[in-house]
Amino acid sequence: MLQAAPPNPIDVRFFPDYRGTNPYQELLYRSLGPAVIAQPLDSAAQIGAGGQDAGSILHLHWETAAFTDGKQSAESFLDALSGFRDRGGRIVWTIHNLMPHDHRYRAVSKQVRSGILALADIVHLHSLPALTAAMEQHALPMAKVRIIPHGNFDGVYPSFSREQARSELQLEDARMIVLMPGQIRAYKAPGALIEAFLDVAGPDDRLILAGHRAPDVDDLTVPDDPRIVATFGFSMDRDLALVHAAADFAVLSYTASLTSGSAILAQTLGRGTLGSDTPGLRDAVLVPATGVLYDPAPEGALASALHAALNEGPDPWAVRGKAAAQAARARDWTAIGATWRSLFMELARLPRPAGVLTS
Incomplete structure (x- = not known):
């Protein structure tokens, strides 16, 4: 026929x-x-x-x-x-x-x-x-x-355990690791994040900034502080997977976001998100199951939210990470x-x- x-x-x-x-x-x-x-x-x-x-x-x-x-x-x-x-x-x-x-x-x-x-x-x-x-x-x-x-980003990035990633990045002794992933741009407020982190973080906490540094943050100053780990440049898939695996949560301190690929990437890689209450993060973050959103308007809001997140310790964020990975599968x-x-x-x-x- x-x-x-x-x-x-x-x-x-x-x-x-x-x-x-x-x-x-x-x-x-x-x-x-x-x-x-x-x-x-x-x-x-x-x-x-x-x-x-x-x-x-x-x-x-x-x-x-x-x-x-x-x-x-x-x-x-x-x-x-x-x-x-x-x-x-x-x-x-x-x-x-x-x-x-x-x-x-x-x-x-x-x-x-x-x-x-x-x-x-x-x-x-x-x-x-x-x-x-x-x-x-x-x-x-x-x-x-x-x-x-x-x-979601399933199948794009390799998988690492938290211990393996921290060992490879020589961060075995870190207590909490916070990650700002993706392009480092002005609308993500990296300077404000660095300042807030240094104000509230303990001596064994770390902030990783991993991504291409855009021209609109050419004036960004990274303090000479061992708690700040800045790896600027276009990250390979393996590098991105590694810093996500090492981190306890991603922080996205957007001044504006309509759609957040960075939040969905963190979700795919099993990491919760602390972020500003913007449309892109309202879509990607299920509060409180997969992360925490804060109102960015009040003075000191980022530092206050970051302080609370760090004080929770790794266990609640590990639970959020598992829920985030489950949510990513629906995408x-x-x-x-x-x-x-x-x-x-x-x-x-x-x-x-x-x-x-x-x-």
């Missing part, structure tokens, strides 16, 4: 391509299966190139990458998106952040975001807390909004990928705008 030929895969292009430093996109597109072929664009200029856009889908992520490298203006970026739509392409925009982390681009970003909201077919957020926060800042077209969770990419696949198939079936050539 003859079988029908499988349908052509759905063509998805994504920009920017951050797979080299963030596993999120690799995990997302791998989860879609053969029905969707996702390919990166090397630059935003490629969005309007080629002219064969009918039936294609553009998945736009961190949109500021399109106009912060000096190669393209915000206006030309929006023109490219408009041309893509006019030729029959469809646009999905994932809002990862409320605003750019770099303050220099906030004014132009507001203009660009208004344009993307008008052009996008789908506006994607990772959680209800993220949606609530985005609605306070943007006039979201709710008919376009979809919420699909951020998946399985099999289910999340199926939801994304359905969304892309929905877009692929939409009729093309009038006047679009389909040669």
